[in-house]
Amino acid sequence: MRRLFPFFALLLGACATPQNNYDPIEPVNRGIYAVNNTIDKAVVKPAAEAHEKYSPGPVKQGASNFFDNIDDFFASFGALLQGKGSEAGHSMGRVLVNTTLGMFGLVDWASDMGLKKSDEDIGQALGSWGIGSGPYLMIPFRGPTTLRDSSDLAVRFFADPLDIWDGTQELSTQVIRYGAWGIEQRRQLLPLDQLVNSQADPYAYIRDAYLQRRYFRVWDGNPPKPLQLGPTDEELDAIDAAKEQRANASAASAPASLPASAVAGVAP
Numbered sequence: 001m002r003r004l005f006p007f008f009a010l011l012l013g014a015c016a017t018p019q020n021n022y023d024p025i026e027p028v029n030r031g032i033y034a035v036n037n038t039i040d041k042a043v044v045k046p047a048a049e050a051h052e053k054y055s056p057g058p059v060k061q062g063a064s065n066f067f068d069n070i071d072d073f074f075a076s077f078g079a080l081l082q083g084k085g086s087e088a089g090h091s092m093g094r095v096l097v098n099t100t101l102g103m104f105g106l107v108d109w110a111s112d113m114g115l116k117k118s119d120e121d122i123g124q125a126l127g128s129w130g131i132g133s134g135p136y137l138m139i140p141f142r143g144p145t146t147l148r149d150s151s152d153l154a155v156r157f158f159a160d161p162l163d164i165w166d167g168t169q170e171l172s173t174q175v176i177r178y179g180a181w182g183i184e185q186r187r188q189l190l191p192l193d194q195l196v197n198s199q200a201d202p203y204a205y206i207r208d209a210y211l212q213r214r215y216f217r218v219w220d221g222n223p224p225k226p227l228q229l230g231p232t233d234e235e236l237d238a239i240d241a242a243k244e245q246r247a248n249a250s251a252a253s254a255p256a257s258l259p260a261s262a263v264a265g266v267a268p
């Protein structure tokens with residue numbers, strides 16, 4: 001876990017001030033999105049469609065449950081960091097029940113026992129502490145996140161319970177596991193393809209939908225005000241003031257107007 005300390009120091013520094021420009025590296029993000037989209041069309045989506053079409057129902061449900069079980073492990077810490085003791089207890093209880101009785105999470109017995117699933121994570125916990133989201137980021141081979149929410153990715157990478165359990169962090173094992181996770185996640189997103197592709201700007205649609213969703217989750221679905229995705233009122237006022245200043249400067253530097261007699265074509 002000590003490897004995470006420099007990351008969190010960088011994160012806290014970068015997110016300490018509000019980010020009005022939520023996508024400051026949009027050209028870079030769009031480039032990464034284009035690469036991700038190409039890889040998705042060539043590899044990930046076909047694999048997800050094959051998984052959806054040919055895998056038996058119990059296999060698909062088991063894969064979903066297995067990765068949900070890992071999510072529950074991290075959700076327990078996200079809830080605990082927010083002081084949500086009941087949710088943290090339910091999430092850890094789900095992990096204990098499903099890992100043992102549910103054959104390492106393949107079967108979700110915890111839901112049948114009344115242990116509700118939570119969607120908390122480290123990024124939401126940091127948001128509840130008042131840490132801003134920071135800039136929007138498009139991660140290669142992964143997808144959308146923000147600087148603050150990338151903390152959850154870092155924690156998952158360095159504190160993966162499966163790595164802790166087997167005592168190794170072999171790259172080949174992680175590639176296989178994250179590849180399987182990616183295909184399962186992509187399978188669950190297949191119904192949204194038509195909606196995304198119908199947008200005039202799919203990149204902007206995904207970005208705004210992600211930011212809205214994360215904003216609502218930080219506030220548990222009850223935010224104090226709508227999320228401001230465009231320029232703020234202060235920024236718009238500053239833009240108008242700058243335009244007016246430039247207009248006044250241009251008028252002051254313009255040559256004096258011609259005499260009325262010259263305009264009328266009458267000789268003095």
